[in-house]
Amino acid sequence: MSFSTLGLSASLLKAIAEQQYNKPYPVQEKAIPALLAGKDLLGISKTGSGKTAAYVLPALELCQRKMxxxxxxxxxxVMVPTRELAIQVNEEFAKFSAHLLTKVKNMAVYGGVSINPQMMSLHGTDVLIATPGRLLDLVDSKAVHLSQVEMLVLDxxxxxLNLGFKDEMNRVFGLLPAKRQNALFSATTSDDIADMQKHLLHQPVQITIAEEEVNIDSIEQLAYNVTPERKGPLLRYLIKEENMQQVLVFTSAVRTADNLTGKLIKNGIHAASLHGHLSQSARIKTLERFKAGELRVLVASDLASRGIDIQQLPIVINYELPRSPKDYIHRIGRTGRAGASGKAISLICPEDQHHFGVIQKKMGKKVTIQESDDINLHLY
Structure with missing residues (x-):
């Protein structure tokens, strides 16, 4: 199947071709025609499955209708949980709207930065990508109004819900017009998701994209107990002493990724960071350099790690543990693919020990944990 069979306009197909997207992902094949037909949609699909374009393209078609x-x-x-995802989704809207006959203005708003520039820039916005808290701040300031929303997307x-936005989301729902199209995307199902579906969606098309099973049996797992102040030096020690090449290091925050990358470079280790604050072109270029072996270390935040698909990635290091055991398995599952052996190392601070115990229990595997107190990190 090709994008040309999904009912998209020529201007969108031109943008798709420029991005070198050859054929739609399964979630796009099913979601795009349903959303173009004006139907509500429930999509259960993990991060990195192509779901962003699955709603961006129909939303841009909607904005071509005169109103x-x-x-x-x-x-x-479009409501999203984090600043990183807001930036990424905003970039998707920008790149796919390049050739539209009717100009569409898209904008991302999120907390952690001054609200005043966002308030001033909202003039003429057609598509708003927002985190719940900042959206309500802007509504309370009368900088944006939601009474003419035609399509609501929850990404x-x-x-x-896990980040505690349920009350904010419910308040936003109360500000929207009764007649609108809704699309709800979630990586997992739960009672809360089912309740939201019941109250938000009307006779939705339901799409479930099955996750590939991650086989971790071929992955050698190892962990080091370490104090926070020795964590960075220990990472650099392991990379240098074991002569590691093509290492993927995971952090949970953008700031950590940038700081870590700076210290690796300062210590003579060729590294780069990959996160949502980089432009799409910068992320693609960085990833290509890593795949080509030009970078020894890639430090990635979870949200920006989509698209990192390397058949024989030798080693993954958890500099910071992910929130859930499932995310841990996905992280380490990026090594040991296609029958190759792989290695996964986790750096465990005292405050991480209970959480790491939960991860091991859910995973059903015991990880060898070594002490690092006796390692001389003076020169690292």
Whole structure:
């Protein structure tokens, strides 16, 4: 199947071709025609499965329809859990709207930065990508109005619920018009997701993209107990002493990724960071350099790690543990693929020990844990 069979306009197909997307992912094959037909949709699909384009393309088609719209009233609202994802989704809208006959203004808003520039920039916005808290701040300031929203998209709804945004989300729902199209995407199912589906979606098309099973039997797992102040030096020691090449290091925060990368470079280790604050082109270029072996270490945040698909990646290091055991398995599952052996190392601070115990229990495997107190890290 090709994108040309899904009912998309020529201007969108041109943008798709420029991005060198050859054929749609399964979630796109099913979601795009349903959303173009105006139906509500429930998509259970993990991060990296192509779900962003599955709703971005129909949303842009919707914005090509003429509509009398008051200023500061958005037509499409996409709610996301984090700043990183907001930036990434905003970039997707920008690149796919390049050749549209009717200009579409898209914008991402999120906390952690000054609200005033966001308030001023909202003029004329058609598509708003927002984290729940900042969205409500802007609504309370009358900088944006939601009474003309035609399409609501909840991306990574399970993560929004896990981060405690349920009350904020319910308040946003109360500000939306009764007649609208809804799309709910989640990597997992739960009672909360089922309840949200019941109250939000009307006769939805349901799509479930089965996850590939990750085989961790061929992965050698090892962990080191370490104090926070010795964590960075220990990472550099392991990379240098074991002469590691093509190492993927996971962090949970963008700031950590950048700081870690800077210290690796300062210590003579060729490294780069990969996260949502980089432009799409910068992320692609960095990933290509890593795949080509030009970078010894790639330090990635979880959200930016989608697309890292290397058949024989030799080693993964958890500099910071992920939130869930499932995410841990996905991380280490990036090594040991296609029958090759792989290695996964985790650096465990005292405050991580209980959580790492939970991860091992859920995984059903005991990980060898070594002490690092006796390792001389003076020169690292």
């Amino acid at each position: 009398e719209k008051k200023d500061r009233h958005v037509r499409v609202l 990574e709804a399970d993560k929004m």
